[in-house]
Amino acid sequence: MSASRFVVGIDLGTTNSALAFYDSGLGDKATLNHLKIPQVVAPGVVEERALLPSFLYLPGPNEQPAGAMNLPWATDRDYCVGEFARVFGSQVPTRLVASAKSWLSHSGVDRKATILPWKATASPSPAARGDGGEGRRVSPVQAATYYLKHFVDAWNHRIAKDVVDHRLEHQDVILTVPASFDAVARELTVEAARVAGLEKVTLLEEPQAAFYSWIEASHDKWRDHVEVGDVVLVCDVGGGTSDFSLIAVSEEHGQLVLTRVAVGDHILLGGDNMDLALAHHAAAAFAAKGIKLDQGQMHALWHSCRLAKETIFAASQSPLGPGPSPPDGRGVSAPVTVLGRGSRVIGGTIKGELLKTDVEKVLVDGFFPHCQRDEKPRMQRSVGLQEIGLPYAADPAITKHLAHFLERNDEVLQERAGAKKGRKKSAQPTVVLFNGGVFKADPLRERMLDVLGKWVNPKGGVRELQGADLDRAVAAGAAYYGLVRRGKGIRIRGGAARSYYIGVETSLPAVPGSPPPIKALCVVPFGMEEGTETDVPGLEFGLVVGEPAEFRFLGSTIRRNDIVGTLVDDWQGPIDELAPMCTTLDAPGKQGVTVPVHLHSKVNEVGVLELWCISRDGKQKWKLEFSVRDRPETME
Secondary structure: OOOOOEEEEEEOOOOEEEEEEEEHHHHHHOOOEEOOEEEEEEOOEEEEEOOEEOOEEOOOOOOOOOOOOOEOOEOOOOOEEOHHHHHHHOOOHHHEEOOHHHHHOOOOOOOOOOOEOHHHHHOOOHHHHOOOOOOOOEOHHHHHHHHHHHHHHHHHHHHHOOOHHHOHHHOEEEEEEOOOOOHHHHHHHHHHHHHOOOOOEEEEEHHHHHHHHHHHHHHHHHHHOOOOOOEEEEEEEOOOOEEEEEEEEEEEOOEEEEEEEEEOOOEOOOHHHHHHHHHHHHHHHHHHOOOOOOHHHHHHHHHHHHHHHHHHHHHHHOOOOOOOOOOOOOOOEEEEEEEOOOOOOHHHEEEEEEEHHHHHHHHHHHHOOOOOOOOOOOOOOOOOOOOOOOOOOOOOOHHHHHHHHHHHOHHHHHHHHOOOOOOOOOOOOOEEEEEOHHHHOHHHHHHHHHHHHHHHOOOOOOEEEOOOOOOOHHHHHHHHHHHHOOOOOOOEEOOOOOEEEEEEEOOOOOEOOEOOOEEEEEEEOOOOOOOEEEEEEEEEEEEEEOOEEEEOEEEEOOOOOOOOOOEEOOOEOOEEEOOOEEEEOOOOOOOOEEEEEEEEEEEOOOOOEEEEEEEOOOOOEEEEEOOOOOOOOEEO
């Protein structure tokens, strides 16, 4: 298959999404471009923006005037994606789909069920929802499809025009996902892309994309900033999530080699939490004046505090900020407003103010506190009965989550530290690369550097890799990776972000009230490259065919040294059980029998595990895909 004209990278973010691309038709003169995305920013007003806010607004009947959400490529729109969805939807949370990406990764819900907006789903009655009846809902997969379809339509409107071959459907697209996404979430992301019309999709982990972006921005000088033995911490804190990865620098045949050696958990903690903390701070100030806000006003205040925070940080960092202020920034402030309730509020608006000093105190000390290298975050909430929703982090201290990540990966850090000659094994990352909009704020980035420096090198601190566009780095890095796949640029070795196992029932005599123990058989080792496959050595196993059976999949980001065929007896703890698969494997003329098989595993091009079960005579084989399909594909 011939290469497409364009190489496209899409960052499908929790709060903002972006698209970057190269025009390979320009040959060696091809440069990185960012798509300016047309979107509704006010009723009947369409403007181009650098980012597409990842929000979907589903208005009720007659809630918006006719044509208010039309786009150049679509009329009579009854929904909105982007800036207007984020701004207006914040006033009607039962109409607003937010954090769809987090729901896409949440194994505790049916991710193909129409459960969003969650506020509408969770409301006990039409009166509580405020819509007078059943509100419109979509699934997390459908929400992701809406965002991707907007990119498809925007691209085809601005870039393809009348050139069919230039349409986004025909381009090589690199779509990013968190490194912590499991196989189910990855497959669902691919499914959303295909529904949106994107067939030529390859997945890339976001931290790797961020590092690729830094390489692209550094050109050939990236080798001047890292050396053999370095371990780069990619610290990614966005609007809704915190993700950590480690990339090691080694040497082969005189050349520097980059390898992703560790990934963290998907932590639902980010800029949204910070904005909410500011809203609570502002609400306390209102309460001191005798003004108590209801739930709807608090939601609006949350949005207002986000704008105020961005204004304060922008003003204090820019020499062109509004008016002179003291060097310490104490004079920098921004207003916060919410609509009033009742006649007591003059002009129908409640007005307040956030000071830079208050913002820094709430955010820096609350989310980036100083802590010891061996501290761990609080993992459980204290209240016994909790509202069902996203599994948000119980502890807001991002520095503690980072300390826990490094502690869990101490072994790999020790190994890499020993690769640097004449250096003691410090078991710490030596370099940090920040990503995510949160780190646009200097005080937050500086505090994280301060904490890391005290862990790594109290005298000299930790080195920072600079020059990345924190809002669009992931999209840019994804596009660069598209060139890498064509043999241009520097490749980061990665592969599977965790080791994968399948549960094997132990053959033991039956014991009343005690099911046979399950062993974990490694079928995909950590780092197995996409597009590669291998036989699983060892004994044959019995495969149940012709009747319903459950297949239990497991994974671990900790056990990196297990090889294919490793059988683990006591696996609870370092190995986590993932979503099981229940299915009936067809076998002509056989019902409820056990067939001797050997196993063959493969990680396909989009990072999905395929496990082939092949009969002893080789005449029959069944494929189990670790996905959310109603049943796995089978082949006789």
